[in-house]
Amino acid sequence: MVTREDVINIARLSKLYIAEEELDEMTKAMGDIIKFADTINVASEQGVEEFDNINNLKNAFREDVVVPSYERDEILKNANDIDEGHFLVRKRV
Amino acid sequence: MAEGMIKRLGSMLENKEISCTELTNTYLSAIESANGDLNAYIKVTPEAALDTAKAVDEKLARGEQLAPLEGIPMTLKDNISTKGIETTCCSKILEGYKPIYDATVWAELKKSNAVLLGKTNMDEFAMGSSCETSCFGGASNPHDIGRVAGGSSGGVASAVGGNIAAYGLGSDTGGSIRQPASFCGIVGLKPTYGSVSRYGLIAYASSFDQIGPITTTVEDASIVYDAISGYDAMDSTSQGRRGEPTVKTLKNDIKGMKIGVADEYLDGVSDEVRSVFEKACEVYRSLGAEIVRFKLPSLRYALPVYYILACAEASSNLGRYDGIRYGYRTANYKDVNEMVCKTRSEGFGAEVKRRILLGTYVLSAGYYDAYYKKAQNLRGSIVKAFKDAFETCDVILAPTVPMTAFKKGNAISDPIETYLTDICTVPVNIAGLPGVSIPCGFDGEGMPIGMQLIGDTFCESTILNAAWQYENAAGAEVFKPSAYGVKL
Numbered sequence: 001m002v003t004r005e006d007v008i009n010i011a012r013l014s015k016l017y018i019a020e021e022e023l024d025e026m027t028k029a030m031g032d033i034i035k036f037a038d039t040i041n042v043a044s045e046q047g048v049e050e051f052d053n054i055n056n057l058k059n060a061f062r063e064d065v066v067v068p069s070y071e072r073d074e075i076l077k078n079a080n081d082i083d084e085g086h087f088l089v090r091k092r093v
Numbered sequence: 094m095a096e097g098m099i100k101r102l103g104s105m106l107e108n109k110e111i112s113c114t115e116l117t118n119t120y121l122s123a124i125e126s127a128n129g130d131l132n133a134y135i136k137v138t139p140e141a142a143l144d145t146a147k148a149v150d151e152k153l154a155r156g157e158q159l160a161p162l163e164g165i166p167m168t169l170k171d172n173i174s175t176k177g178i179e180t181t182c183c184s185k186i187l188e189g190y191k192p193i194y195d196a197t198v199w200a201e202l203k204k205s206n207a208v209l210l211g212k213t214n215m216d217e218f219a220m221g222s223s224c225e226t227s228c229f230g231g232a233s234n235p236h237d238i239g240r241v242a243g244g245s246s247g248g249v250a251s252a253v254g255g256n257i258a259a260y261g262l263g264s265d266t267g268g269s270i271r272q273p274a275s276f277c278g279i280v281g282l283k284p285t286y287g288s289v290s291r292y293g294l295i296a297y298a299s300s301f302d303q304i305g306p307i308t309t310t311v312e313d314a315s316i317v318y319d320a321i322s323g324y325d326a327m328d329s330t331s332q333g334r335r336g337e338p339t340v341k342t343l344k345n346d347i348k349g350m351k352i353g354v355a356d357e358y359l360d361g362v363s364d365e366v367r368s369v370f371e372k373a374c375e376v377y378r379s380l381g382a383e384i385v386r387f388k389l390p391s392l393r394y395a396l397p398v399y400y401i402l403a404c405a406e407a408s409s410n411l412g413r414y415d416g417i418r419y420g421y422r423t424a425n426y427k428d429v430n431e432m433v434c435k436t437r438s439e440g441f442g443a444e445v446k447r448r449i450l451l452g453t454y455v456l457s458a459g460y461y462d463a464y465y466k467k468a469q470n471l472r473g474s475i476v477k478a479f480k481d482a483f484e485t486c487d488v489i490l491a492p493t494v495p496m497t498a499f500k501k502g503n504a505i506s507d508p509i510e511t512y513l514t515d516i517c518t519v520p521v522n523i524a525g526l527p528g529v530s531i532p533c534g535f536d537g538e539g540m541p542i543g544m545q546l547i548g549d550t551f552c553e554s555t556i557l558n559a560a561w562q563y564e565n566a567a568g569a570e571v572f573k574p575s576a577y578g579v580k581l
Contacts, residue, residue, distance in 0.1 A: 007450070014408065014453045015415075015430075016446055017438040026450070029508060033400070033451050036509055040397045040467055051473030054286055054300065054525035055332070055550050062326040074193050078419035087417050089429050 002031040097310030098259035099165050099317070101581070106153065106164050113149035113164040117142050117208050119579055120166040124210060124257045127577040130238050133251035133258075135171060135229045136179060137211035142166065145208045152206075160205040161316050167202075168258040170246050171212040172219055173304065174293035175199055178209075182295050183227035184217045186440030187420045196293025197328070198262060198304050198321045205320070210258055214248025217442045218411065219269055219297045221245050222514050223504035226444040231501065234276060235575035236540055240498040243273030249307045250277040256578030260308040260317055264294055266301045267399055268493075268518025271530035274307050275493035275543025278532045278573060281307045282314045282557070285550045286525030287332035289318075290325035296410040298403035299330075301522040309572075311531060311561040315339045318553060335551040342554045343561045348381030350559060353486030355389035358517055362495040369534035369542045370492050376566050377490070382559070385486050391478045392520055394471050399519040400512060401455050401468040407445075408452025414440065447508065472523055479524045480549075488559050489547040492517050493530040497540035517545070527553045531560045532571045541573070 007027045011018045018026050072085055081088040105111050111119075121139050128134050149164035169175060172182045174192035181187040195203065203209075216226040224247025225231035232247040234240040235255035242251035246263030253261050254277030263270040265283035274281025282305045289304045296302060306317035319340055324333030354374065359367060374384050416422035416436030423435035441449070455464035482489060494514060504511045521528040527550070530543040548556040564571070 002454075006454070010450050010453050010457065013457065014449050015412075015434045015437055016441070016449065017434050018446075026447075029447060030450060030454070032509055033447070034454070036512070037397045037401050037451075037455070037464055037468075040394050040401070040471055041463065043394050043467075043471055045467075045470075048470050048474050051470045051476075054472075054476055054523075057287065057330055057332070060324070060326065060329050060331045070193055077193065078190055080416065080422040089417060089432055091428070 002027055002034050006030070097308060097313035098256065099162065099308065099313040100310075102165050102259055103159065103161060105581070106149070106159060109153065113146040113153070113208070114143060116164070117146040117166055120210055120257060123579045127255055127257050131233050131235060131251045131255050131257070131577065132230055133213055133232045133242070133248045133255060134168070134211045135181070135183065135214050135248065138178060138209055141178075142208050142210050145206050149206050149208070162202060162320055163206045164208060165259050166208045166210050168210050168213045168249060168252050168261040169199060170215050170249050170261065170263045172215060172264055172295040173199055173262060174295065175209070175212065178212065180212065180295070182218045183215050183229055184441065184445065185228050185421055186414050186437070190419045192293070194293065197290035197325045199293065201321060213252055213261060216245035216247070217445050218295070218407070219245040219264060219266055220407070220444050220448050221504070222268070222272060222511050223499070224248065224273070225501065225504055226442055228442060234498045235577050236278060237498070240500055240540065241276065241504065243276035243498060245269040246307060247273050250274055250279065250281070253277070253307050253309060254279050255575050260306060260313055262304055262317075262321070263307050264302055264304050265522065266297050266403060267522050268515050270305045270307060271493050271518050271528060271543070271545055272515070274530045276498035276541065278541030279307060279309055280311055280314045280529065280531050280560075281305065282318055282529045282553070283521060283527060284318060284322060284553060285332075285527045287330050288322045288334050288551060288553070290323070290328045290331055292325055292327035298406035299410060300406060301403055311529070311557055311564050312340070312343060314529065315343050315557045315561075318557070334553070336554060339554045339557045342558050345558050346381070347559055347562045350382040350488070351385050351486040352377055352382050352559065353385045353387055353482055353489045355387055355392065355482070355489065355491065357389050357392040358491035361516065362492050365536040366492050366495060366497070366542050370544055373533045373544055373563065374490070376563055380562055380566055387482060387485065389478055389482060391471070391475050395475060395520045395523055396512060396516055398468045398471045398475065399515070399523055400451070401464050402472065404448045404452035405456050405465050406452070408449045408456065411445070411449055416440070444508070475520060476524045479520070479526060483549040488556055491545055491547065493543035493545045494518070497536045497542055521547055526550060527556055529556050529560050531564055533563070533567065534571055535573070
């Protein structure tokens with residue numbers, strides 16, 4: 001059972017605002033999805049082992065050598081606001 | 094049997110029946126006339142395409158041999174990073190974002206002068222099965238524009254099915270290559286997890302995501318897979334391709350091949366899909382393969398396991414969108430926290446928000462063990478069930494989708510109903526297996542039906558071989574060109 005308070009709390013953790021008028025609809029949608037997810041809780045845990053990852057993957061490491069990277073100006077190109085080589089968030093009310 | 098567009102255009106270029114510039118212009122004009130109906134492309138890149146075409150023509154003039162994909166007009170799903178070309182995942186939150194590097198797959202294709210016509214439509218952040226969660230509106234099915242192209246790689250499938258691209262690359266997290274390929278009557282390959290680099294693919298659910306080709310024929314899919322697979326040091330889960338290029342064994346005999354059919358895959362599929370599927374089994378029998386019926390009971394949990402784990406990974410991956418370094422930023426805010434929250438709330442669409450919330454919920458204290466951990470362990474059981482199945486059969490044959498392409502607007506009304514349509518495709522992603530969807534017939538209204546061949550890990554050669562043999566035997570009956578696009 002998902003409550004309005006659950007949704008408000010989860011939204012806060014997710015850094016999302018849910019408008020008051022959308023809250024009931026979102027609570028219902030979340031409730032339906034969680035009910036659907038709950039079907040896994042009828043699965044027997046007998047013989048089920050702790051799972052790590054698919055295909056026994058090992059991390060593909062590369063040599064730890066310094067290679068040329070991107071220019072600072074290039075990295076900053078996509079930012080909304082920058083100042084002297086930094087990303088900037090100005091106060092705007 | 095129809096020749097694939099890559100093979101056909103490649104030989105036209107080699108034989109100088111058409112120049113690459115003429116070919117590219119033909120495709121660009123076709124996009125201009127068809128895209129209003131199909132909404133497959135969200136960005137067309139004519140200048141870069143014609144520059145590449147010119148380089149290919151110069152090479153031809155010098156009498157040089159072309160690589161298999163050289164000069165072939167193609168497209169990329171909009172979650173594959175293209176340096177200097179806007180890459181948005183069809184989300185408002187990535188408005189204006191131009192990557193400063195190329196995804197490895199695109200860097201590889203670029204080296205061999207692939208002609209990029211533009212970027213194609215998709216469900217926002219690949220979250221959807223109809224392409225309708227795109228902030229640009231959904232792509233249409235080239236066989237009936239009142240229906241969806243499928244999702245999430247709906248734009249690529251619509252473009253390839255409508256022949257306004259010879260092929261394209263999509264990504265498949267829960268069926269996003271195979272399902273739209275099935276809906277549009279073409280071929281879609283989801284490779285083994287780790288065999289194609291994910292570097293530069295904007296992440297949705299990292300332990301499921303995989304890039305793969307959408308093409309008109311199995312042979313074309315094999316050519317593209319051979320070109321894009323391989324080890325990449327930039328992807329920490331990279332494994333590379335194992336064995337010889339898949340084209341080498343594509344046309345091998347399949348006498349004695351054991352093809353498994355799990356009963357669970359046929360639960361709930363429409364009568365028309367089932368009857369076309371049974372006919373396909375007959376074709377395989379006539380080719381000397383043996384159909385082995387078996388059970389895969391753990392598939393019952395595949396959908397909830399997928400949605401729990403994929404959303405958990407998405408909630409973490411999408412945490413990076415904060416309006417600070419790239420993309421959309423809200424106009425007014427008091428402090429950084431409000432800026433981030435408003436940016437995300439205004440920038441993400443409803444389905445993405447739902448999945449972030451679900452993912453955060455299943456990872457939060459108090460629910461982690463009941464959902465995330467349990468789903469993760471069940472994932473292990475599903476992996477094992479497939480491993481056991483491959484002890485007794487060489488490939489598994491299953492429908493790709495339980496139904497044909499639905500009418501526009503039907504998918505978004507009920508999220509759960511929409512999730513259920515992914516029932517046949519998600520198990521492959523859960524287990525990291527390769528799967529290829531190929532056309533196998535039509536429903537009463539002329540809409541394409543697809544089926545998928547699933548293999549053990551790194552067995553792309555086996556599934557493509559089995560797929561090619563079916564395609565060759567079934568012939569023109571299962572493939573129908575749409576009314577759109579380039580006619581040569």
